[in-house]
Every structure is written in C-alpha cells, then in structure tokens.
Amino acid sequence: MKIQRSVALVTGSNRGLEKAIVSALLEAGAAKVYAAARDPGSVVCKDPRVVPLALDTRRPEQIAAAAIAAADITLLVNNAGVASSAGILTTSQSALENDFRTNVYGTLAVVKGFLPVLERARGGAAVVNVLSLTSLGSFPALGGYSASKAAAYSITQSLRAELKAKRIEVIAALPGPIDTDMVKDLPMPKTSPADVAKALLAGVERGEEEIFPDPVAVQMGALWNTSPKEYERAFASF
Ligand SMILES: NC(=O)c1ccc[n+]([C@@H]2O[C@H](COP(=O)([O-])OP(=O)(O)OC[C@H]3O[C@@H](n4cnc5c(N)ncnc54)[C@H](OP(=O)(O)O)[C@@H]3O)[C@@H](O)[C@H]2O)c1
DSSP states (O other): OOOTTOEEEESSTTSHHHHHHHHHHHHTTOSEEEEEESSGGGOOOOOTTEEEEEOOTTOHHHHHHHHHHTTTOSEEEEOOOOOOOOOTTTSOHHHHHHHHIIIIIIHHHHHHHHHHHHHHOTTOEEEEEEOOGGGTSOOGGGHHHHHHHHHHHHHHHHHHHHHGGGTEEEEEEOOOOBSSGGGTTSOSOOBOHHHHHHHHHHHHHHTOSEEOOSHHHHHHHHHHHHOHHHHHHHHHTO
16 A cells, blocks of 8 residues: 555554654655544644544544544554563463553454444555564563464454455554663664654555564564474574
8 A cells, every 4th residue: 555645543653663653654645644642642743744633542432533533544553552461470460451452452443443434445445553573473571462462463364354355454563672662671672663664664565464674573574484483482582
C-alpha cells in the first residue's frame, strides 16, 4: 500500500515508536494522521495534518467513538503496547494479564472496531500490528511479554486470512530492541525509533506481510526463516 495520500491512525502516538511512526507517515506524504493516545493532550506534533484523538485501546467506548471520529482511515497502525511481565515463572498473574489485555485483546478490539471503516476504504486498506521478535520465539527474561506478543502474532495471521477477501492487508511488524522507554533498563544495542519507523513504512509500501525493521530484526528474521529451532536457542541464550 502507498503511504502517499493515505489516511492513517496510529495508537499510542504520544511517545516511543508511535511518535516516530507519526513523523515518518507525515514525511512519506500521508494526507492525514490520527495520533491516538490515552491522553491526546500529550501529542505534541503541530503539523496541520495531525489530528490528536483520545483512545485507550482497553476501553471499548473509546474505540467506538474513535471509529466514528476517524471514519476515513485507510491504514491502521496498532502500536500501543506494554511490557509489564517478566520471567514466566516469577511474574505475577496481574502483570501477565496486563500484557495480554493491552497487547492481545486491545489490539484485536481496535481492529474489530475499525473493520467497517477499513472495509469501506476504496482502493483497499491495511492494518499493521506492531509485534516483536519475541512473537516468533520467547525471550525468557520477558517470557510473559513474549507470550502476549506470540498470541498477537497468531491473531495477526488469523486476521490476514479472514480479511484477504475484503482487500484489507494485515501486516506483522517484528522489531528487535528499540531505544524507547519500554526497554530503557535492558543493556543491549538498540535501534532509534526514527529508523525503525522508516523501515516499517518501507516494508508496508513493498507489500511485505512480515516486516523486520531494524538490523537485529533482519538478522534474526533470516535465522527464523531457516531454522525456528536455532532462533529459539539464540533467544534462550541471551
Ligand atoms: N522498545 C522495544 O524494544 C520494542 C521492541 C519490539 C516491539 N516493541 C513494540 O513496539 C510498540 C511500541 O513500544 P515502545 O517501545 O514505543 O514503548 P513505550 O515507549 O513504552 O510506549 C508505549 C506506548 O503505548 C501506549 N499505550 C500503552 N497502553 C495503552 C493503551 N491501553 N491504550 C493506548 N495506548 C497505550 C503508551 O501510552 P501512555 O503514554 O499513555 O502510557 C505509549 O504511547 C509496542 O507494541 C511494543 O511492544 C517495542
């Protein structure tokens, strides 16, 4: 799908990767970007094409209102995410549930809420779910988060099959570590949000179903393609 002249909505647009995706969309010529955030007042971009929108992806009434307010979108970018849980044996049930509520159920609820809008889009539409390399193999230090991102990947595959006939592309973005608040305490090389955002949109334009938008992701994606078992072992050894 072409970004030029598209109308996009990005969830969680106030900071981190989402903020960079909004900027990259504007640079690539999007006609309008709904910058959705729990606190729309925290969206700082002043470009006239940006429309701040209140959207907590865990609140059904806000999803319904957003689907009315942003009834012209052709591209939905599901970015809002949390990493509350850690190791699968030590993490609390509430932290695990928190990750699933946002990363899995919230993402699915937003897609379902916007389906009538996306179905109406002339010329087709696209959904990008921002997942993680941990969708494809568990990173045990973040085992709970990995489980939620794996579930979100499975949902992405189901949606892709179900929405194909409606000309809605469903894309999985699978980044490695990005330099945002989410992993600020993890000592590892990270890619800048701006670079990830640009690579992500380039993958959307190329029509890729799985986008590996940074150098670590490209390397790990190649390993996953050749040997999912080696991929699992590589993550387990971190
Ligand atoms: N950082 C990484 O290394 C990395 C790697 C792979 C994938 N990812 C994925 O990339 C996405 C963006 O993460 P990030 O690194 O930018 O994290 P971040 O800096 O922690 O930002 C998370 C964003 O999600 C929003 N959010 C959380 N829960 C929400 C909800 N219920 N409704 C609406 N917005 C909500 C936050 O809004 P508030 O400001 O209101 O909290 C914030 O804007 C996530 O899906 C994450 O899993 C990140």
